[in-house]
Amino acid sequence: MRRFSTEETARSYFERIRWPDGPVCPHCGNTEKNYARTANKKAGIREGMYTCKECRDTFTVTVGTVMERSHIPLNKWLIAFYMMCASKTQISALQLQRQLEIGSYRTALFLCARIRFALKDISPSGKLGGEVEADETYVGGKARGKGRGYTKNKTVIVSLVQRDGDVRSHVAERVNGASIERLLRKHVEEGAHLNTDESPLYKKAGKRFASHERVNHSQEEYAYYDYRTGRTVTTNTVEGFFGNAKRSLDGTHHNVSPQHLHLYAAEIDFKYNTRKVTDGERTAKGIRGMEGKRLMYRAKKPA
Incomplete structure (x- = not known):
């Protein structure tokens, strides 16, 4: 100053x-x-x-x-x-x-x-490759009289993270298998290894990549080592990204409107992608x- x-x-x-x-x-x-x-x-x-x-x-x-x-x-x-x-x-x-x-x-x-x-x-260059983790999270307040699993009043953020690389987040009101497939096709190389949880959203889209491995969170499975390929299957990277993002949003702003959430997500992506510089x-x-x-x-x- x-x-x-x-x-x-x-x-x-x-x-x-x-x-x-x-x-x-x-x-x-x-x-x-x-x-x-x-x-x-x-x-x-x-x-x-x-x-x-x-x-x-x-x-x-x-x-x-x-x-x-x-x-x-x-x-x-x-x-x-x-x-x-x-x-x-x-x-x-x-x-x-x-x-x-x-x-x-x-x-x-x-x-x-x-x-x-x-x-x-606005126009990211290249596609994510290698080990890519994909997951979605929901942002928004609690609905009165509804349980924690109620998401109709929330906005979804889908993030794709390349391990030791960049993250790309997409904000939408709702997601389905078709929208997930379009997103993966646009941002992830076909030779990449996709890591997701057990969500059926990624089942069809995952077939176009070199491999699609899943961890079963409902069975308290969060990571495992595949001895056949020598790769670790996990979504811990993208979940850690979501944890930091939600603490940032909830702790600073408390509430973000769906109309402007994409700008807040862009700031979080930018900081993650430049985490190794001063x-x-x-x-x-x-x-x-x-x-x-x-x-x-x-x-x-x-x-």
């Missing part, structure tokens, strides 16, 4: 992260001879404004990112990025509002949502993820 106490220092940092080789016009993609403008309030020229040599349009480092048209100072944006990326669990909007002295809770909440959108991997490297990676993304308060009405 001392290092980036002003907008100027924060803007320079954002520019170095987004444009390591110099300013790039977000309107036409031109990289040649884009030049900085001298700030002039009367002429409507702000600090950090550039003019494109090709299309002659003006831009700043926030154009074409989740920060576009935001009135929050850039140093507060940068500190918020760091706080959310460095936190081992999650940061509440109320905490950000207090510590960054943001005017309203609504603004702080939208700030958090836009940062989570920046962390979201907080500074994780923050820089998160900032790079804001490129080409916009998140509006309300969706635009169709023309």
Whole structure:
């Protein structure tokens, strides 16, 4: 916070992260001879404004990112990025509002949502391979008069974890065998070894992989060693991921609406996938993820 106490220092940092080789016009993609403008309030020229040599349009480092048209100072944006990326669990909007002295809770909440959108991997490259564990969990409160097994008021998260690798989570209201098969087909290599519990959701989808082994939790079986293949069959990795995720959600936010749960899951995935780097490297990676993304308060009405 001392290092980036002003907008100027924060803007320079954002520019170095987004444009390591110099300013790039977000309107036409031109990289040649884009030049900085001298700030002039009367002429409507702000600090950090550039003019494109090709299309002659003006831009700043926030154009074409989740920060576009935001009135929050850039140093507060940068500190918020760091706080959310460095936190081992999650940061509440109320905490950000207090510590960054943001005017309203609504603004702080939208700030958090836009940062989570920046962390979201919209187009993951490659597929998961090797030993892949798949499982689902349900997020939501208890229904009055219903038992623990009642899930109609909950939202399901399906996560795929490659052992010693990345995780990919998918949020949906309901899942069935067909949706699970589409998800596995999209994200898992055919040569992978699939590990699940005894749920029938994965029975048909598992046939397309090199192997599909299951552990029977109802019989208190959680892991076993297959001497024929020399592999350990378990879903402990994905269940451990769910345990940390639920503690993060329940302990920090207490309640998350199904409409925005995918953004919270994206933040949890991002932190898991960058668990082997420093907080500074994780923050820089998160900032790079804001490129080409916009998140509006309300969706635009169709023309």
